[in-house]
Amino acid sequence: MADKTGPDGTGETGRGRQPEATIRDDELERRRRDLEASLATRRTDRLEGKDEAKAATGYGQALKLSSEFIAGVVVGVGLGWFIDRVAGTAPWGLIVGLLLGFGAGILNVLRSAGLASEFGQSGEPREPKK
Incomplete structure (x- = not known):
């Protein structure tokens, strides 16, 4: 048989009596x-x-900025490739599209981070997001 001594020596299970606050x-x-x-x-x-x-912080902000950059480059390359196929100017359309897409991607990142003013807005750029 089990004896009556519990964890606090009272024979009761559970927390027992608590000291007063x-x-x-x-x-x-x-x-x-x-x-x-x-x-x-x-x-x-x-x-x-x-x-x-x-505003998103940490990984969310990094994912947003990287997708802004990649989207600019992909659109530039896609338009350059399309111009090459239609006009038969390979590889110059692709090269120019890549360079323009790279510039557009950087501009998108700067606008998204708040370091460059939006199109059509004049004045000082807003403070960068933290």
Whole structure:
């Protein structure tokens, strides 16, 4: 037969009696307010730009920028190849298309990262996304 001694020596299973809390409720409330104030100061820059609050970070931003670049190059090469097939200027259409696509891809990345102004907008470029 099993004896009556449980994990805490009372014979009861489970957590048993817990020691009374040494931190009072007003101390916890003060700490919660301090934490809330600290978080509010850190979030102000995110809440100012509503579009910026939903911006992708890390891997998502890297995937977005790389796809912007690759799309520009692929479209340039595709148009160059098409011009070569129609006009019979091989390989010059493909070479020119590749170079134009490369330039367009870089411009797309700069616009997406916020380092170049959008088409038709004048003035200063916006701050880069972090």
